Amino acid sequence: MKDDYIHQGKRKQLVELLRKKGIADEAVLQAMNRVPRHLFMDSGFLEHAYVDKAFPIAADQTISQPYTVARQTELLEVKSGDKVLEIGTGSGYQSAVLLEMGVQVYTVERQNELFKKTSKLLPRMGYRPKKMVFGDGYKGLKEFAPYHGIVVTAGAPELPKDLLAQLKVGGRMVIPLGKTTQIMTVYTRKGETEFEKREYGAYRFVPMLEDKN
Numbered sequence: 001m002k003d004d005y006i007h008q009g010k011r012k013q014l015v016e017l018l019r020k021k022g023i024a025d026e027a028v029l030q031a032m033n034r035v036p037r038h039l040f041m042d043s044g045f046l047e048h049a050y051v052d053k054a055f056p057i058a059a060d061q062t063i064s065q066p067y068t069v070a071r072q073t074e075l076l077e078v079k080s081g082d083k084v085l086e087i088g089t090g091s092g093y094q095s096a097v098l099l100e101m102g103v104q105v106y107t108v109e110r111q112n113e114l115f116k117k118t119s120k121l122l123p124r125m126g127y128r129p130k131k132m133v134f135g136d137g138y139k140g141l142k143e144f145a146p147y148h149g150i151v152v153t154a155g156a157p158e159l160p161k162d163l164l165a166q167l168k169v170g171g172r173m174v175i176p177l178g179k180t181t182q183i184m185t186v187y188t189r190k191g192e193t194e195f196e197k198r199e200y201g202a203y204r205f206v207p208m209l210e211d212k213n
Contacts, residue, residue: 001125003036010050011037017052018070025074031100032070037063039125040091059111061206063091064153068203070097075174075186075200076149078103083130083144085166087137088153088208092118096127098151105129106144108137137208140166147171155182155205164195176205 015033023029038049040063045055054062072094078084080102086095089109095118098105107129109115115134122129133141137152138160146168152160152175159177167173167189176182184200 001036001039003039007036007038007049014050014052014066018067021052021067023067023070023074027079027101028070028073028097031073031097032066034100035093035096036125037066037093040093040096040121057091057114058117059113061090061111061114063093064205069094071184071200072151072153072174073097073101075184076151076172078149082148083146084149084151085140085144085147085163086151086153087140087163089118089132090114090153092122092127094151094153095122095129096125099127099129103149106131106133106141106147108133108135108141110135110137138162142166149173150175152176152208153205154208155179155203156208159187164189176203179207 011033015029038046041049041055042057052066054065057063083104084098086105086107089095089107095105095107112134119132140163145166147166148171150163150167150173155176157179164187169189171189173187175185177185181202182205184203186198188196190196
């Protein structure tokens, strides 16, 4: 599991690109600079690890574009010590970025092939989520709620109400909503039944599926 000066140099260039694209949260940029993205990718794509693009991984899924990971993380507005629920562990890259920020990560993956692979990879790299579960992301992880933040890394055709209920007051859920193209949407919990909704532009994600298990 090599992370040499060439990889580190390419990561610095990627971070500068993210800065130019508008990512302003220094904690997010520093975390992105520390996470060796190439170690989360299939061998056929290694030379493209620090290109700002999504690439295929196992189970017909993708490792998200670095800009998307940075933007979703920035929109969460979390800090070290906060508790975050991630829906869609995938390659583990988003988890690693949050863990580098000192966040307590609870993560759910519905593809068994990916779950098995990533649950071994993350600890091997020194990244230890509080909980990693194979299950239906639409249901979240109620037993560990409430969360300061919830990040959904797949396109949800509709808003999962169970997830909203697991946010603490003042917490934010970042979720791409829509069927073919998704709108990056942030819900901030203002009270027991009150939520504020804001939208942050169009993206394309792999679809979020339920009852895959």
